[in-house]
Amino acid sequence: MPKVTIENLSAIAAEAQEKHAAYKSILLVCAGTGCVSSGSLSFRDVLQKEIDNRELSSELKVVATGCNGFCAHGPICVVQPEGIFYQHLKARHVPELIEQHFVQGKPVEHLMYRAAKGERAIPLEKDIQFFAKQQTIALRNRGRLDPEDIADAIRRGAYQGLQKVLAEGIKAEALIDLILRSGIRGRGGGGFPTGIKWQTCRQASLERKETAYVVCNGDEGDPGAFMDRSIVEADPHAVIEGMILGALAVGAQEGLVYIRKEYPLALQRLYKAIDQAREWGLLGDDLMGSGMKFDIQVHQGAGAFVCGESTALMASMEGRAGEPRAKYVHTVEYGFRNAPTVLNNVETWASIPPIVSKGAEWFAAIGVGDVSQSPWGGSSGTKVFSLVGNVCNTGLVEVPMGISLREIVYDIGGGIPNGRKLKAIQSGGPSGGCLPESQLDLAVDFDTLQEAGSMMGSGGLIVMDDRTCMVDVARYFISFLMDESCGKCTPCREGLVAVHEVLTRITEGKGRREDLDLLEDLGAAMKEGSLCGLGQSAVNPVLSTLRYFREEYEAHINDGRCPAGACKALIRYTIDTETCNGCGACVKPCPTAAITGKLKQVHIIDQEACIQCGTCLDACNFDAVRVE
Amino acid sequence: MTSKIVVDRKEVCDIIDRWGKNPEYVIEMMQDIQESYRHLPRAAMQQIASATHTDMARLYHVATFYKAFSLQPRGEIPIQVCTGTACHVQGAQRVMDAFSRELDLRPGDTTEDLQFSLDGVRCLGCCSLAPVVAVGKKLQGGLDSAKVGKLLDRYRKKTPQEKETRDAQGND
Numbered sequence: 001m002p003k004v005t006i007e008n009l010s011a012i013a014a015e016a017q018e019k020h021a022a023y024k025s026i027l028l029v030c031a032g033t034g035c036v037s038s039g040s041l042s043f044r045d046v047l048q049k050e051i052d053n054r055e056l057s058s059e060l061k062v063v064a065t066g067c068n069g070f071c072a073h074g075p076i077c078v079v080q081p082e083g084i085f086y087q088h089l090k091a092r093h094v095p096e097l098i099e100q101h102f103v104q105g106k107p108v109e110h111l112m113y114r115a116a117k118g119e120r121a122i123p124l125e126k127d128i129q130f131f132a133k134q135q136t137i138a139l140r141n142r143g144r145l146d147p148e149d150i151a152d153a154i155r156r157g158a159y160q161g162l163q164k165v166l167a168e169g170i171k172a173e174a175l176i177d178l179i180l181r182s183g184i185r186g187r188g189g190g191g192f193p194t195g196i197k198w199q200t201c202r203q204a205s206l207e208r209k210e211t212a213y214v215v216c217n218g219d220e221g222d223p224g225a226f227m228d229r230s231i232v233e234a235d236p237h238a239v240i241e242g243m244i245l246g247a248l249a250v251g252a253q254e255g256l257v258y259i260r261k262e263y264p265l266a267l268q269r270l271y272k273a274i275d276q277a278r279e280w281g282l283l284g285d286d287l288m289g290s291g292m293k294f295d296i297q298v299h300q301g302a303g304a305f306v307c308g309e310s311t312a313l314m315a316s317m318e319g320r321a322g323e324p325r326a327k328y329v330h331t332v333e334y335g336f337r338n339a340p341t342v343l344n345n346v347e348t349w350a351s352i353p354p355i356v357s358k359g360a361e362w363f364a365a366i367g368v369g370d371v372s373q374s375p376w377g378g379s380s381g382t383k384v385f386s387l388v389g390n391v392c393n394t395g396l397v398e399v400p401m402g403i404s405l406r407e408i409v410y411d412i413g414g415g416i417p418n419g420r421k422l423k424a425i426q427s428g429g430p431s432g433g434c435l436p437e438s439q440l441d442l443a444v445d446f447d448t449l450q451e452a453g454s455m456m457g458s459g460g461l462i463v464m465d466d467r468t469c470m471v472d473v474a475r476y477f478i479s480f481l482m483d484e485s486c487g488k489c490t491p492c493r494e495g496l497v498a499v500h501e502v503l504t505r506i507t508e509g510k511g512r513r514e515d516l517d518l519l520e521d522l523g524a525a526m527k528e529g530s531l532c533g534l535g536q537s538a539v540n541p542v543l544s545t546l547r548y549f550r551e552e553y554e555a556h557i558n559d560g561r562c563p564a565g566a567c568k569a570l571i572r573y574t575i576d577t578e579t580c581n582g583c584g585a586c587v588k589p590c591p592t593a594a595i596t597g598k599l600k601q602v603h604i605i606d607q608e609a610c611i612q613c614g615t616c617l618d619a620c621n622f623d624a625v626r627v628e
Numbered sequence: 629m630t631s632k633i634v635v636d637r638k639e640v641c642d643i644i645d646r647w648g649k650n651p652e653y654v655i656e657m658m659q660d661i662q663e664s665y666r667h668l669p670r671a672a673m674q675q676i677a678s679a680t681h682t683d684m685a686r687l688y689h690v691a692t693f694y695k696a697f698s699l700q701p702r703g704e705i706p707i708q709v710c711t712g713t714a715c716h717v718q719g720a721q722r723v724m725d726a727f728s729r730e731l732d733l734r735p736g737d738t739t740e741d742l743q744f745s746l747d748g749v750r751c752l753g754c755c756s757l758a759p760v761v762a763v764g765k766k767l768q769g770g771l772d773s774a775k776v777g778k779l780l781d782r783y784r785k786k787t788p789q790e791k792e793t794r795d796a797q798g799n800d
Contacts, residue, residue, distance in 0.1 A: 033753060319652040389714050390718070587776075618719065
């Protein structure tokens with residue numbers, strides 16, 4: 001294999017492009033975790049076999065890519081160069097696809113995307129509304145390259161930012177200044193300006209004459225978020241290149257990536273990418289023949305939400321329990337092995353190379369606010385969100401900062417399924433908040449969301465419909481955090497148990513009038529007294545739901561009623577006599593045999609025997625089960 | 629007992645060597661041991677302690693801190709019900725309750741024959757397919773409480789008599 005140098009990178013890219021262009025069509029089959037679990041790998045295998053059998057392998061190339069983003073419609077295959085989008089693919093579609101599209105030249109309409117049943121098929125990926133409003137920087141290569149082939153990444157422009165810095169001899173200070181001027185702020189949740197972080201770390205390293213470390217946080221603990229997993233799965237070299245650039249800026253020789261063990265595919269692809277980068281001379285003792293020394297090690301997380309916190313993460317990388325420490329001394333000064341350490345998350349690292357190759361001004365022009373004086377002046381660039389929950393087009397989206405929630409949920413997300421109504425949008429993970437429909441026109445940027453009582457967080461956006469109970473959601477997050485609190489400091493450990501007790505009482509209809517004040521008091525104490533961000537922000541979901549959905553709390557307390565029909569103790573299930581056609585689908589799954597009725601006659605639930613498990617609700621195909 | 633309780637010293641040694649006897653990688657070593665033995669046998673922990681010059685107390689601190697580790701043998705087929713937010717709003721609790729009833733297990737426990745263990749896990753990262761469950765290494769999306777019994781039937785061990793009755797029922 002070739003050793004990549006400053007001089008030959010462009011030639012290697014051109015050569016890979018030439019080989020790529022020699023194929024008549026490239027079939028990009030999504031092999032992200034979502035599509036893989038819906039069977040995309042077996043589709044790929046059958047597809048390849050059919051191509052081989054028909055001796056078309058010199059014309060058609062199948063590439064297993066990382067996450068395409070439109071997970072709701074997987075397994076997905078995009079045919080290049082035209083960009084034709086096929087969805088919900090199964091192995092049995094292969095012969096038809098090959099024969100019609102690639103032999104007869106007639107794309108297969110019934111496998112294409114439609115906005116709704118009966119509407120016309122939309123052949124091209126770029127015309128689908130889900131993709132139309134997106135702008136990709138961190139996800140620039142999603143679904144476009146083979147993540148296990150470094151040559152394919154180089155063809156798509158990987159390591160050009162690094163080549164530019166090395167070839168032009170850009171100094172560390174100038175590189176940091178470039179990142180500062182771009183205005184980029186940390187994509188992991190806090191929104192701290194990346195350039196300031198690098199600058200502080202470099203200073204600490206110079207002052208103490210101690211070599212710094214660069215670390216990539218891929219712990220991604222927020223439930224409902226999978227941006228980092230998708231980036232590593234789709235484009236691991238973007239993260240590696242970003243980290244090398246960071247290492248150049250702060251003078252590090254060693255980098256570490258911390259990734260959750262729950263992401264086996266991301267780990268496997270990252271290990272492979274690092275090995276290839278070493279073989280090709282992009283990591284190691286003599287990077288691109290420039291004499292620079294830098295290598296990357298990987299650490300696997302073992303399941304602890306708190307390890308997303310910087311001091312806990314570093315403890316975990318040293319082989320210890322991930323307990324945070326007080327942060328009056330920051331990790332940029334005393335971090336991993338007590339050395340100055342830059343910690344950025346996956347998405348931030350992946351955004352660095354394009355900023356370097358396209359320039360700070362290009363990045364700063366995207367987004368909102370004025371970052372020309374200081375990165376704190378606005379939110380520049382784009383942000384990746386995982387758009388999930390009760391929304392039609394679930395998947396991964398990257399949008400310019402400042403876009404409204406309405407555009408994300410309705411234009412990109414296609415609105416709420418099953419004719420239900422939007423109730424809330426949850427962002428920021430367990431430390432974030434829930435925003436009601438009235439806030440839909442809010443601009444999505446770091447500062448606006450914070451003011452509204454929520455936060456950007458790492459980018460999980462969970463859409464909730466009117467069947468979601470906000471008290472139950474608050475209780476859900478508190479019980480999550482109660483499990484994940486490391487237990488080191490008292491306000492967080494005990495406070496969460498107390499808040500949980502109050503919320504449980506309310507969802508059981510046993511709430512007291514003074515409970516709402518009590519929740520606010522407990523929240524204030526935890527905010528003030530907890531050691532790390534987990535405890536300090538733990539009550540945000542409670543406070544934001546109290547702010548926007550107070551009447552729902554009051555309905556539970558005063559009337560013993562759950563308006564959304566979600567709290568088990570306050571509801572009963574019945575069968576609608578008009579809608580039920582007596583198919584009997586609910587009878588067998590019912591664990592307590594509480595449902596009776598003759599075939600083709602209306603069924604009845606015995607309220608004495610019913611345990612409110614909701615199985616009948618899931619089993620009914622005709623929407624005849626009612627919640628009261 | 630079906631679990632392999634006897635610790636193969638050579639295997640543990642290989643695992644420790646794979647991570648260069650480096651005390652910064654004890655978590656990775658313990659993950660590999662957990663995968664092989666479905667728990668952390670004390671003998672293996674002692675081997676790690678002496679090879680990496682780490683206190684047993686510190687290793688047990690790590691072992692009890694992280695969710696991935698167990699000191700008791702876990703089931704052959706781990707069932708992980710995703711309880712992430714997207715799954716929660718789409719009925720993950722009902723799915724969890726259904727597994728609990730079907731297996732007669734509380735979350736966190738293992739069946740007596742060590743076939744299944746049941747856990748609620750934080751986000752598995754494929755929220756678009758919510759509600760999601762990982763059975764062994766296989767992810768199952770779009771699940772609901774009514775489908776749980778059928779799903780489990782595919783994994784349940786069948787005694788010869790049960791097979792017969794099942795076949796007989798099928799012929800009716």
